[in-house]
Amino acid sequence: MATLSGPQTQISDESLGELRMIVRGDVLTREDPGYAAVRPAYNAMHPGRPALVVRPTGAADVIVAINFARANGLVVAVRGGGHSVAGLSSVDGGLLIDLARMNGVVVDPEARTVRVQGGALIGDVDHETQAFGLVAPSGIVSDTGVAGLTLGGGEGWLRRKHGLAIDNLLSAQVVCADGELRTASADTNPDLFWALRGGGGNFGVVTSFTFRCHPVGPIVAFAGVFHPVEDAENVYRKFREWAATVPEEISAMIGCTTLPASENTPPEIHNRPFIVTGALYSGDSLEGQKIIQPLREIGTPLADISGPLPFAAVQAAFDEFFRRGTLRSYWKSTFVEELTDPILDIIMDKARSRPSDRVFVIAFQMGGAINRVGAGETAYSERSANWMISIDGNWADEADDDRVISWVRDAWAEVHAHGTGTQYLNFTGVEGEGVTAGVESAFGQNLVRLAEIKAKYDPQNLFRLNNNIVPAAGAGI
Numbered sequence: 517m518a519t520l521s522g523p524q525t526q527i528s529d530e531s532l533g534e535l536r537m538i539v540r541g542d543v544l545t546r547e548d549p550g551y552a553a554v555r556p557a558y559n560a561m562h563p564g565r566p567a568l569v570v571r572p573t574g575a576a577d578v579i580v581a582i583n584f585a586r587a588n589g590l591v592v593a594v595r596g597g598g599h600s601v602a603g604l605s606s607v608d609g610g611l612l613i614d615l616a617r618m619n620g621v622v623v624d625p626e627a628r629t630v631r632v633q634g635g636a637l638i639g640d641v642d643h644e645t646q647a648f649g650l651v652a653p654s655g656i657v658s659d660t661g662v663a664g665l666t667l668g669g670g671e672g673w674l675r676r677k678h679g680l681a682i683d684n685l686l687s688a689q690v691v692c693a694d695g696e697l698r699t700a701s702a703d704t705n706p707d708l709f710w711a712l713r714g715g716g717g718n719f720g721v722v723t724s725f726t727f728r729c730h731p732v733g734p735i736v737a738f739a740g741v742f743h744p745v746e747d748a749e750n751v752y753r754k755f756r757e758w759a760a761t762v763p764e765e766i767s768a769m770i771g772c773t774t775l776p777a778s779e780n781t782p783p784e785i786h787n788r789p790f791i792v793t794g795a796l797y798s799g800d801s802l803e804g805q806k807i808i809q810p811l812r813e814i815g816t817p818l819a820d821i822s823g824p825l826p827f828a829a830v831q832a833a834f835d836e837f838f839r840r841g842t843l844r845s846y847w848k849s850t851f852v853e854e855l856t857d858p859i860l861d862i863i864m865d866k867a868r869s870r871p872s873d874r875v876f877v878i879a880f881q882m883g884g885a886i887n888r889v890g891a892g893e894t895a896y897s898e899r900s901a902n903w904m905i906s907i908d909g910n911w912a913d914e915a916d917d918d919r920v921i922s923w924v925r926d927a928w929a930e931v932h933a934h935g936t937g938t939q940y941l942n943f944t945g946v947e948g949e950g951v952t953a954g955v956e957s958a959f960g961q962n963l964v965r966l967a968e969i970k971a972k973y974d975p976q977n978l979f980r981l982n983n984n985i986v987p988a989a990g991a992g993i
């Protein structure tokens with residue numbers, strides 16, 4: 517098996533037998549029938565071929581798996597939902613700890629909190645919380661893992677009213693590199709709690725998260741309006757004007773792409789480039805529809821699917837276009853203070869010149885509750901920008917890898933030159949750049965503290981398949 521120090525190591529039948537005896541979940545080698553059914557990674561560029569997979573049923577198995585990895589010096593990957601755009605939950609030859617069986621979700625409707633195990637997907641959480649008219653803010657595609665999303669920040673349709681996923685995190689339970697299960701909250705191990713809120717999978721395996729929920733839904737006002745790309749000038753500028761006037765209950769976006777035919781989308785947008793404006797109002801649905809109305813009156817749309825819709829349906833609306841293992845992906849993002857004219861010009865130019873149909877050029881409205889948290893209050897440091905621009909390269913054919921990746925990099929560099937200097941690590945590809953790519957700019961002044969906390973909880977950098985923070989020279993626990 518692949519080791520942290522480089523040379524391969526052989527795991528004896530005896531050690532494997534002992535591991536199988538102690539672990540209550542699955543221990544799978546490539547020869548086991550269950551191996552092929554392990555939850556696949558999202559990014560088709562990184563299917564991974566681990567030598568060994570442990571699928572824990574709870575924290576006890578996670579502890580065993582980590583102790584096994586440490587004792588044998590193994591390269592270890594941790595998979596929550598497997599949606600890492602950079603393929604960071606995939607490994608060749610090492611140990612994969614796949615948390616798919618740990619997808620339990622327990623809502624406390626009175627306290628308005630939800631406890632979520634480390635392998636749950638957004639859809640698992642929305643299903644349980646919506647039964648009580650509650651939402652724990654997370655992300656947009658329901659097949660995405662809550663764990664990786666949260667550990668990197670987590671932005672979704674409620675972000676401006678209720679903040680990022682991390683801004684609603686009350687506590688987490690984490691198995692650290694020494695095999696100890698720790699609680700991280702404002703009162704217990706507050707340094708770990710600070711680091712988990714944006715610092716990624718660097719500090720251990722999170723076995724459960726407890727989030728604050730908010731009353732939203734089940735019916736919400738949603739806008740989804742599709743325009744011909746030829747009308748970009750008008751649509752982008754009017755969208756910007758409208759977005760400047762809306763309350764924090766609205767979180768909006770504007771994006772450009774091309775999608776294949778589907779019975780779930782209007783025929784008018786099939787297989788042709790379009791601009792989509794989207795928004796969700798996290799409050800009274802009737803009030804929301806009034807606020808969204810001007811967005812629906814921009815230009816002459818190709819199609820308009822806006823209306824009062826179930827929140828859970830909105831969350832799953834894009835799922836079919838992001839089926840795991842079907843697309844190769846390389847994304848890069850940057851934050852900007854405002855959508856200035858020069859930035860809009862670049863975005864429109866990139867929208868028109870996308871190198872492949874499934875490439876998205878998106879502007880997400882940020883600000884509001886996100887920016888009321890100080891840059892040093894959580895590891896996630898970007899708390900001033902009002903927009904995030906994401907260039908999402910998605911394509912099917914391996915022959916297009918170099919062409920699309922270099923286009924994304926060039927497009928990103930043009931926008932980034934106008935940005936705050938930060939980027940969103942959950943949307944950061946690392947093809948050839950290495951796992952520390954983007955870490956410095958994403959964390960800014962928080963990186964020094966993060967490296968110290970990394971040295972405390974993972975001095976040997978056992979957890980290195982992530983947006984990696986190199987441990988500072990310092991003592992372990």
Ligand SMILES: Cc1cc2nc3c(=O)[nH]c(=O)nc-3n(C[C@H](O)[C@H](O)[C@H](O)COP(=O)(O)OP(=O)(O)OC[C@H]3O[C@@H](n4cnc5c(N)ncnc54)[C@H](O)[C@@H]3O)c2cc1C
Nearest residue numbers: 596597598599600605634655656661663664665671717722
């Ligand atoms: C189609 C698509 C849509 C997306 N939409 C959004 C969105 O709306 N908002 C948003 O903010 N982001 C979004 N993302 C980005 C997403 O947040 C990241 O890809 C995130 O890493 C996914 O989490 P995961 O658990 O599925 O990832 P994984 O691939 O399982 O893991 C990603 C990283 O987190 C680590 N990790 C995973 N689980 C744990 C755990 N339990 N404990 C410790 N470390 C762990 C892994 O080791 C790895 O380094 C989207 C991504 C895709 C592909």
